[in-house]
Amino acid sequence: xxxxxSSLSLNLKLSLLQAADFFSNRQENDREHQPMAxxxxxxLKIRTxxxxxxKRDSATILTTQHLRDDLGLDSMAVIELLYRIEExxxxxxxxxxxxxxxxxxxxxxxxxxxxxxxxxxAPTKKPAKPSKPKGKKKS
Amino acid sequence: xxxxxxxxxxxxxxxxxxxVSDFWKAALAGQSGISAITSFDPFPxxxxxxxxxxxxxxxxxERFVDSAHGERVDRYAQFALVAAKExxxxxxxxxxxENPHRVGVIVGAGMGGMVMGERExxxxxxxxxxxxxxxxxIPVITLNSASGIIAMAYGAKGPNLTISTACSSSAHALGQAxxxxxxxxxxxxxxxxxxxxxxxxxxxxFCSLRALSSKFNDRPEKAxxxxxxxxxxxxxxxxxxxxxxxxxxHAKKRKARVYAEIAGYAATSEAYHMVIPREDGxxxxxxxxxxxxxxxxxxxxxxxxxxxxxxxxxxxxxEVRAIRRLFKSRADKIAISATKSLIGHTLGAAGAIGGIxxxxxxxxxxxxxTANYDDPDPACALAGLSRxxxxxxxxxxxxxxxxFGSNNAAVVLKQATR
Numbered sequence: 001x002x003x004x005x006s007s008l009s010l011n012l013k014l015s016l017l018q019a020a021d022f023f024s025n026r027q028e029n030d031r032e033h034q035p036m037a038x039x040x041x042x043x044l045k046i047r048t049x050x051x052x053x054x055k056r057d058s059a060t061i062l063t064t065q066h067l068r069d070d071l072g073l074d075s076m077a078v079i080e081l082l083y084r085i086e087e088x089x090x091x092x093x094x095x096x097x098x099x100x101x102x103x104x105x106x107x108x109x110x111x112x113x114x115x116x117x118x119x120x121x122a123p124t125k126k127p128a129k130p131s132k133p134k135g136k137k138k139s
Numbered sequence: 140x141x142x143x144x145x146x147x148x149x150x151x152x153x154x155x156x157x158x159v160s161d162f163w164k165a166a167l168a169g170q171s172g173i174s175a176i177t178s179f180d181p182f183p184x185x186x187x188x189x190x191x192x193x194x195x196x197x198x199x200x201e202r203f204v205d206s207a208h209g210e211r212v213d214r215y216a217q218f219a220l221v222a223a224k225e226x227x228x229x230x231x232x233x234x235x236x237e238n239p240h241r242v243g244v245i246v247g248a249g250m251g252g253m254v255m256g257e258r259e260x261x262x263x264x265x266x267x268x269x270x271x272x273x274x275x276x277i278p279v280i281t282l283n284s285a286s287g288i289i290a291m292a293y294g295a296k297g298p299n300l301t302i303s304t305a306c307s308s309s310a311h312a313l314g315q316a317x318x319x320x321x322x323x324x325x326x327x328x329x330x331x332x333x334x335x336x337x338x339x340x341x342x343x344x345f346c347s348l349r350a351l352s353s354k355f356n357d358r359p360e361k362a363x364x365x366x367x368x369x370x371x372x373x374x375x376x377x378x379x380x381x382x383x384x385x386x387x388x389h390a391k392k393r394k395a396r397v398y399a400e401i402a403g404y405a406a407t408s409e410a411y412h413m414v415i416p417r418e419d420g421x422x423x424x425x426x427x428x429x430x431x432x433x434x435x436x437x438x439x440x441x442x443x444x445x446x447x448x449x450x451x452x453x454x455x456x457x458e459v460r461a462i463r464r465l466f467k468s469r470a471d472k473i474a475i476s477a478t479k480s481l482i483g484h485t486l487g488a489a490g491a492i493g494g495i496x497x498x499x500x501x502x503x504x505x506x507x508x509t510a511n512y513d514d515p516d517p518a519c520a521l522a523g524l525s526r527x528x529x530x531x532x533x534x535x536x537x538x539x540x541x542x543f544g545s546n547n548a549a550v551v552l553k554q555a556t557r
Contacts, residue, residue, distance in 0.1 A: 074412065074415060075415060076348075076415060079348065079349050094353070095354075095371070
């Protein structure tokens with residue numbers, strides 16, 4: 001686990017920058033704020049979960065859509081949706097992380113960050129489980 | 140002509156004291172009854188987002204009541220029995236001198252017998268031995284076990300009801316007892332609120348609703364902080380409160396000490412959402428207005444509100460919005476306190492325990508503090524809130540209780556006329 005975490009430090013910094021966006025004033029303009037390139041598998045799974053919950057076609061669920069204002073989810077519905085997502089991705093979302101999850105893209109980015117799969121602007125994609133370094137004790 | 144209804148006895152089991160004297164002393168000192176849940180044996184607390192609750196410590200029912208009754212019921216009903224015993228003794232009512240058909244019991248309970256309930260359910264599903272389900276499971280889990288056992292303990296044969304409307308249950312118990320006596324169907328009603336469901340499944344359920352505080356697990360006494368900027372959810376509590384409601388004429392005839400009068404009541408639904416209140420506070424304002432009208436008083440006459448105030452981000456703000464809407468410029472002149480800041484949210488017991496705090500305010504001229512009101516949230520600051528006890532001669536008190544299921548209750552209490 002420690003090996004995975006240390007290899008993700010660059011991705012984590014980028015994710016923190018993204019997270020800062022979530023909690024900043026730019027939340028008010030989150031329709032304009034496009035999340036960075038996402039893992040298509042995760043994005044599809046989340047949009048499918050939303051589509052099932054809302055009983056509509058997943059093609060109509062867009063990452064720019066605001067959960068409350070566009071998709072009509074009240075706070076209880078958001079909690080139920082996130083419960084399904086926790087189950088789908090085997091995650092636990094702490095209470096304090098709920099605040100930033102206001103549009104579909106935020107949810108996708110959050111799950112990716114948690115799974116260590118955020119796409120970064122650097123050309124090299126970090127492997128999920130890098131090999132152990134030789135001869136050095138991990139701090 | 141409807142009878143006036145007064146309160147002649149009080150009894151309580153709470154996270155800050157068993158017995159009214161201990162409870163009130165602790166309440167005036169702003170003592171917190173919130174503590175860490177050590178374990179839900181066999182579940183470790185790791186898997187729970189919230190890890191604190193308002194727990195009643197060192198409770199053994201056999202220390203207080205006859206085992207013939209105490210052993211037959213689950214923890215919440217044991218609390219109810221103990222609180223009822225204290226209240227009846229406090230009232231001086233002697234059942235042997237009463238017509239038993241004129242003494243009723245009305246209990247408000249939200250969750251009921253969940254301690255034994257969860258145990259039996261778990262055992263059945265794990266062991267798959269239906270014949271090993273305890274024969275007393277059904278009587279224990281049935282939601283009227285408390286009202287039943289109290290009637291049996293005291294021979295009270297009058298109207299016997301259990302009201303279950305979640306967090307407003309025992310506010311409605313007070314209101315229905317008021318109606319019962321007003322309409323002449325009983326002289327006395329042993330009015331109770333009780334709940335004890337800090338259990339693995341129920342607690343997990345509230346955690347999953349994201350309704351509970353999770354930021355103060357390391358400082359439990361700071362967790363319940365209604366109206367404060369840092370509030371992040373309610374804290375589960377357990378307990379029971381009993382008020383002996385009686386017709387004024389009946390109380391006068393037996394020269395009973397009268398604490399206060401129950402003067403008005405309103406029961407409404409927002410018809411809005413199972414767990415989310417209407418953010419504009421319109422319906423809550425309406426409920427309070429109705430209760431005041433039923434009591435024959437105007438908003439201008441209210442001088443203390445025992446608020447519902449659960450310490451949730453939305454709920455507290457809605458209640459203040461409603462108070463400002465109804466009371467307008469007077470809103471900041473009314474004393475306010477949040478009993479849940481001390482003991483957590485006792486669910487079905489909340490209305491009765493808030494009622495006891497209201498009665499004691501009328502009787503003693505003291506209003507208990509609102510704990511942890513350190514940094515008022517501007518969205519719900521009211522000048523009448525205080526971290527310290529307030530001394531104030533109050534004559535008209537409004538008690539609020541709002542339940543899941545879009546359910547609202549308000550009760551109006553007045554100073555007893557001499």
